[in-house]
Amino acid sequence: MSLIKCIDDYGIHSSNKMAHISEDNSITYGDLKKYSDALANYLLKNYGNENTPILVYGHKENEMLYSFIGIVKSGHSYVPIDSSLPVERVRDIIEVSQPHIIISIEEMPFELENIKIINYNTLIEIFKTSEVESISEEYYVKKEDVYYSIFTSGSTGRPKGVQITLGCLESFVKWGLSLCNDKEKVFMNQAPFSFDLSVMDTYLSLASGSTLYSINKKMISNMKELFKSFETSNITTWVSTPSFADMCLSDSNFNEKLLDKLDTMLFCGETLTNSTVSKIRQAFPKVKIYNTYGPTESTVAITSIEVTDKINEDFAPLPVGYSKENTWLYIMDENKNILPEGEKGEIIIVGDSVSIGYMNNEEINKKSFGTMEINGKTYRMYKTGDKGYMKDNLLFYCGRLDFQVKLNGYRIELEDIENNIKNIDFIDNTIVLPHEKEGKIQYLIGVVTLTKRVEEKDFKIVSNIKNKLKEYIPEYMIPRKFVIKETLPMTPNGKVNRRALMEEMK
Structure with missing residues (x-):
């Protein structure tokens, strides 16, 4: 049965079942x-x-x-x-x-x-x-x-x-539903419908005859109103970026008393950190946490792993998971050679949920998409521009290839620095930005938020951060300047807004 027919059948056989709730309106x-x-x-x-x-x-x-x-x-x-x-x-x-x-x-x-x-x-x-x-x-x-x-x-x-x-979407939905239990479900929709993370909650909900509970931009901008809506939402399945969860976790009222039916949390769109998992575990001890990965070009997500306490203890950073059915992952170098296990390179995705390409953009399609024959069948292929490596069939994401910068002759991964800053116990979140002048990078800026208010002046906190970083990374990678903020700006999609921070730091 096609996905469209499946959704339509709920309208015939379960016509009174709630499909969507948005503020005070429901259908x-x-x-x-x-x-x-x-x-x-x-x-x-x-x-x-x-x-x-x-x-x-x-x-x-x-x-x-x-x-x-x-x-x-x-x-x-x-x-x-x-x-x-x-x-x-x-x-x-x-x-x-x-x-x-x-x-x-x-x-x-x-x-x-x-x-x-x-x-x-x-x-x-x-x-x-x-x-x-x-x-x-x-x-x-x-x-x-x-x-x-x-x-x-x-x-x-x-x-x-x-x-x-439709074939891409049906492939994703079939796999995605395997991450959810068979109970009556209410999926939280955080991302706008123009962001592909919303496809995860929208179509897993509609395909299973569940209820989609939408959070709008007005709620997201008002934590008090957001939490009030949570009280009566009956959300069972949380779908969001890690940054949105971090924002909620900054309030001690975000816990299992607020969302007493929550049993599953699905994360995609950004790196899920060990510290975020630890905070979720404290607030929601019984919840299953899934880390997933996939660019829009491969239909939302193509890997997943349940992040148990053991996984969170054994891996830092966390793996993004095992590939879905009919999806193959390869790590390639610049010359399109497949690299051995453990070596970092570009993540290449092959399978039945890979997009047919960009709309009216043949030039970029030729660079980004292709085909590969596997077991006698031809599948679409996408070159992600993401950096990663495989180990024991697990994919590890190491940031964007285009988040590399060159400073004083050194090639530096900005996300590498960010991950190391996040290892510092009093750091909640961080973004590292290049400061440019006349087209050349002069130095790096680290923008940080703290897990708790440290009773020290900012210059002492910054000095402490730099001293701790010396334990993890070379001196040339340590940002020259640090800015301490209460919160980091987010895009409407729930990701940290790098562009807004770049403008602010000019």
């Missing part, structure tokens, strides 16, 4: 079927079922889910755009994706010509007046068709649209 699987059918009928009647992308602009509204499912039922793919994105980024996405239609659940930030805009009021009218008969599966997005495209940052400053097929 059932019956609602999801009814309104996605209405939208699909409207799109088929007015625009046919050619697989051209339809953009969906909004935040965490229920109408976002109606739109996603309605669009793919009509044979189109969707491109989610969160309303928190800068105007210029929205313009870039529209320019790259060249849509014929935009569903604008929130008001678009600028006028558009030659593109059909379905605004909120029109969408509600479609729900009221369009036919709601079930859509024939012949119109659905097919296995090798693009299901969604999510835009990520590009090194040129122009975003890249990662195209994910």
Whole structure:
């Protein structure tokens, strides 16, 4: 059974079951079927079922889910755009994706010509007046068709649209559900729908007939309101970046009394540190913690490992896990030679959840994607630009290859320094930034937050950090300057905002 049919069947056989909760608004699987059918009928009647992308602009509204499912039922793919994105980024996405239609659940930030805009009021009218008969599966997005495209940052400053097929998504969902227990589940949705981490909670929830509990940007900016919502959320399965968990863990009220039904935590999108795991274990002693890894180009995640107390004690940094079924990992050098176990190089992903490539970007596709034959079958391949190594079939992530900088002739991995700073007991989190002048890196800046307020002046704390770092790394890698902050800025996706810190440190 296809994923779309699976979700649709819950609307028939479990129509009163809760599908999505966003603030005080909720919808059932019956609602999801009814309104996605209405939208699909409207799109088929007015625009046919050619697989051209339809953009969906909004935040965490229920109408976002109606739109996603309605669009793919009509044979189109969707491109989610969160309303928190800068105007210029929205313009870039529209320019790259060249849509014929935009569903604008929130008001678009600028006028558009030659593109059909379905605004909120029109969408509600479609729900009221369009036919709601079930859509024939012949119109659905097919296995090798693009299901969604999510835009990520590009090194040129122009975003890249990662195209994910239904087959890729189904491969991920089948594996992802194996990380969750069979109990009645409520998945937490922290990331915006325009960030691929949200695919983990959204589709694991919908594919299992569970409830998706969305946290919006207003809640995230107000810890008191966020925790109040947690009290009645009944969340069983936490899905977030480690940084978002760290933010919550900074408050002593974040514990098993607040989330008494929580049994599983899934982390992706950033490095999960040993100290974060230790803090989670203190706050939630019975929870299962999973570390996962995967770029957007391989459909959310392709490795996982349950981080038990023993794993947390035995490994520092933590491994990111074993590969999923029908996925193969290789570590290669610059000449595309496969490296032996234990040697660091570029992580190469081969398998059935690898993207078909970037939207309208053949030049970069040739550099980043390819194919590889395994056991007589050809699979897509993606060169991640991530650095790592394999040991006993476990993947260890060592940062981005492009986070290397050259200072005074030394090639330095910024994430290597960050990981060593995090080893210091009073450091909570850190980002290391290069300070440039006239295109040349002059020195490094370490921005840190503390686990507790140290009763010393800042210059003494900095001196202490530098002295401790001398035990772990060469002197040329130690940042010349340190800045102590209460918190680190985060992007809407829940990652530490390096760009904002760079601007602040100028």
